[in-house]
Amino acid sequence: MKHVLTGFILATALLQTPVIAAQWSGYVSGQYRGFFEDPVDPRQHNTYLSAAAEPEFYHSWQGGDHSFNTILFYRVDQHDDNRTHGDIRELSWTGVYDAFEVTAGISKVFWGVAETQHLVDIINQTDLVENVDGEDKLGQPMIKLSTEQDWGSVDFFVLPGFRERTFPGVEGRPRPEVVVDTDANAIYDFSAGQDHIDLALRYSHYIGEWEFGLSYFSGIDRLPSDFVPIAFAPNGQPGAIVPVYSLINQAGIDGQVFFGDWTWKLEAINKEFRSGRRKGSHNFQSVVGFEYTWVGFTGAASDLGFVVEYHYSDANTRETIFNNDLATALRYVLNDAQSTEVLLGFLTDADTHTAAGFIEASRRIGQNWMLEAELRTYN
Amino acid sequence: MNRNIIQTSAAAIALCLLSFSISAETAEEKGLAIAIEADKRDEGFADSTANMTMELRNKQGDTSIRYIRIRTLEVIGDGDKSMSIFDKPADVKGTAFLTFSHAIKPDEQWLYLPALKRVKRINSKNKSGPFMGSEFAYEDIASQELEKYSYKYLRDETLNGIDSFVIERYPAYEHSGYTRTVAWINKAEYRPEKIVFYDRKNSLLKTLTYDGYQQYLDKYWRAGQMNMENHQTGKSTTLAWKDYQFKTGLDDKDFNKNSLKRAR
Numbered sequence: 001m002k003h004v005l006t007g008f009i010l011a012t013a014l015l016q017t018p019v020i021a022a023q024w025s026g027y028v029s030g031q032y033r034g035f036f037e038d039p040v041d042p043r044q045h046n047t048y049l050s051a052a053a054e055p056e057f058y059h060s061w062q063g064g065d066h067s068f069n070t071i072l073f074y075r076v077d078q079h080d081d082n083r084t085h086g087d088i089r090e091l092s093w094t095g096v097y098d099a100f101e102v103t104a105g106i107s108k109v110f111w112g113v114a115e116t117q118h119l120v121d122i123i124n125q126t127d128l129v130e131n132v133d134g135e136d137k138l139g140q141p142m143i144k145l146s147t148e149q150d151w152g153s154v155d156f157f158v159l160p161g162f163r164e165r166t167f168p169g170v171e172g173r174p175r176p177e178v179v180v181d182t183d184a185n186a187i188y189d190f191s192a193g194q195d196h197i198d199l200a201l202r203y204s205h206y207i208g209e210w211e212f213g214l215s216y217f218s219g220i221d222r223l224p225s226d227f228v229p230i231a232f233a234p235n236g237q238p239g240a241i242v243p244v245y246s247l248i249n250q251a252g253i254d255g256q257v258f259f260g261d262w263t264w265k266l267e268a269i270n271k272e273f274r275s276g277r278r279k280g281s282h283n284f285q286s287v288v289g290f291e292y293t294w295v296g297f298t299g300a301a302s303d304l305g306f307v308v309e310y311h312y313s314d315a316n317t318r319e320t321i322f323n324n325d326l327a328t329a330l331r332y333v334l335n336d337a338q339s340t341e342v343l344l345g346f347l348t349d350a351d352t353h354t355a356a357g358f359i360e361a362s363r364r365i366g367q368n369w370m371l372e373a374e375l376r377t378y379n
Numbered sequence: 380m381n382r383n384i385i386q387t388s389a390a391a392i393a394l395c396l397l398s399f400s401i402s403a404e405t406a407e408e409k410g411l412a413i414a415i416e417a418d419k420r421d422e423g424f425a426d427s428t429a430n431m432t433m434e435l436r437n438k439q440g441d442t443s444i445r446y447i448r449i450r451t452l453e454v455i456g457d458g459d460k461s462m463s464i465f466d467k468p469a470d471v472k473g474t475a476f477l478t479f480s481h482a483i484k485p486d487e488q489w490l491y492l493p494a495l496k497r498v499k500r501i502n503s504k505n506k507s508g509p510f511m512g513s514e515f516a517y518e519d520i521a522s523q524e525l526e527k528y529s530y531k532y533l534r535d536e537t538l539n540g541i542d543s544f545v546i547e548r549y550p551a552y553e554h555s556g557y558t559r560t561v562a563w564i565n566k567a568e569y570r571p572e573k574i575v576f577y578d579r580k581n582s583l584l585k586t587l588t589y590d591g592y593q594q595y596l597d598k599y600w601r602a603g604q605m606n607m608e609n610h611q612t613g614k615s616t617t618l619a620w621k622d623y624q625f626k627t628g629l630d631d632k633d634f635n636k637n638s639l640k641r642a643r
Contacts, residue, residue, distance in 0.1 A: 025472060058643060067641065094641065101637050110497040135495065148637045206487075211500045258485075258502045295505040296556075303508060335509045337435045337443035339471075367444065370470045 026055035035173060044173045050077040054089070065096040082169035082182060083129040089139045101146040106139040111202060111215060112267050113256045114287045116309045116327035116347070119267040120215055120252035123200060125163040125222050132174060132376065138163045152205030159198035162220045165243065181240040184230055189276030190247050196220055212255035221248040221271070225278060247274040263291040265309070285313040285322070305331035324350045338364045355379055410530030410546045417569040418525045424599050426629040427451045430621045435513055438613035445511055452634050458482055459522035460634040464642045477639040482526035483551055491639045498636050507556025513616040514585060514607040516556055527551055533561070538573060542566040570600045585609050596625050
């Protein structure tokens with residue numbers, strides 16, 4: 001076992017009573033992260049303390065047809081300068097006009113159905129310094145036009161202002177052996193650079209027990225297409241690298257269907273590179289799997305869920321960790337007053353025979369506190 | 380005279396037939412008739428909104444509170460549409476459920492998770508699981524459609540001074556967590572006063588009692604309090620309803636996935 005990481009998150013939510021449909025809410029949290037083994041790089045540490053706050057302001061008028069929403073985020077990390085960061089998660093206005101809805105400002109959007117990897121979900125950049133699971137996202141400037149009709153939902157996006165992915169700093173952990181320098185300028189292998197305006201379209205619908213979506217994205221890939229060295233150590237090895245961002249067209253499909261207590265899921269993307277070294281090349285990726293929930297499995301209130309998802313990519317292993325992998329997870333939900341949940345998961349790579357495991361547990365304490373614990377292992 | 384005799388005897392025969400048909404009304408028919416009348420008396424409310432406080436209590440008396448806002452749209456000929464929005468506890472604030480309930484086929488249900496801004500379709504085949512850790516199962520809080528049960532009239536009984544019909548209800552839904560429920564229906568108003576639930580093994584499981592009924596729009600009775608006691612675990616849950624409003628003008632557009640994401 002190379003790296004073992006534990007994390008503890010303490011969170012409280014501070015709620016204020018609504019004042020004329022305007023309301024403040026949010027949370028502050030304290031976090032401890034500890035590693036059982038010494039770091040590869042002596043600049044890294046074994047324990048990290050950090051604190052974060054996420055205040056939220058919401059105001060609506062005209063019976064909720066118009067609303068204004070702000071979510072700010074800031075984290076201070078003991079060692080990692082890159083993890084000490086802030087973000088405007090949300091700063092947007094939404095207006096409803098009959099069957100149409102317009103959102104303008106900084107916002108977040110989620111697409112897809114899978115649990116262990118979000119392939120089709122491309123609108124928001126990943127805030128990777130927050131957690132290695134990639135579930136945290138940066139706010140994305142957008143104009144979004146939506147309509148929901150009998151024949152399905154259509155969302156059209158204009159996305160100005162590309163957000164670069166966050167990466168752990170020199171003292172951050174876990175991180176790749178070579179530091180990704182996010183202070184240096186990232187490379188855009190096309191002329192418009194960061195000013196490129198991305199476009200996206202999604203159609204989604206459900207028919208009975210079938211739920212499906214088709215999406216198309218044309219713009220800057222959120223995932224760097226490559227990394228290039230910008231500094232070298234005395235031994236000739238790269239001392240720091242910067243990400244290379246490329247233009248892509250990406251078509252995505254996602255769907256799920258229920259068969260009894262089984263939920264079958266599929267997500268697939270086809271990515272076409274429009275710029276840079278890989279211009280003209282394609283990459284196909286998919287995730288297929290199922291989720292099964294055994295309601296009341298101890299004869300009482302608790303549920304036991306199984307998630308199995310297989311990840312495939314036709315690209316080589318360097319480009320994605322999910323190239324030929326099987327993810328399995330067990331979710332135990334107590335359905336108690338404290339909403340206690342435990343998630344246990346394994347990811348195994350059939351090509352490299354590597355494995356990763358994780359445990360996530362959460363429980364409410366009182367009315368305003370939440371205790372979360374995570375354990376991750378890699379080999 | 381003859382004619383009168385004929386008429387009289389015809390009337391007598393008709394009366395006999397009528398009384399025969401009354402006595403021939405089976406317990407099942409009478410049970411169904413009571414359920415139909417109760418259903419009819421709640422028809423036409425169009426839509427409603429209400430605020431609900433859910434108090435969970437364990438055997439030791441520890442309590443935990445949830446605040447939920449509920450919007451309901453009446454659907455004629457099918458189960459109602461509803462949206463439940465959570466305000467407390469703080470960690471589930473903004474979480475919302477959209478449900479299109481159906482009598483016999485599984486409900487369509489979506490869950491909105493505000494932290495991820497994710498709308499997740501829920502496999503709602505199994506409605507017997509607890510709703511938010513409470514003693515209420517999903518099927519208990521779902522809209523009560525006539526076709527969800529078959530019925531049997533048991534007896535008349537006075538419950539806390541209220542003249543009631545006692546009817547037994549057998550879930551038609553194959554994934555129900557109950558073999559039967561026994562309901563005390565107020566004879567004057569055709570509203571439930573008490574329901575006793577029997578689990579899949581036909582053992583006594585829970586008792587639901589209704590209190591603080593109020594009439595809205597001179598027609599619709601809604602309980603101010605619903606208390607569910609689990610006899611097997613000793614836990615209980617009380618729902619306290621406030622701020623009922625009817626015919627607020629909600630329509631189908633207020634019950635779709637986009638409105639679920641906007642729900643606050």
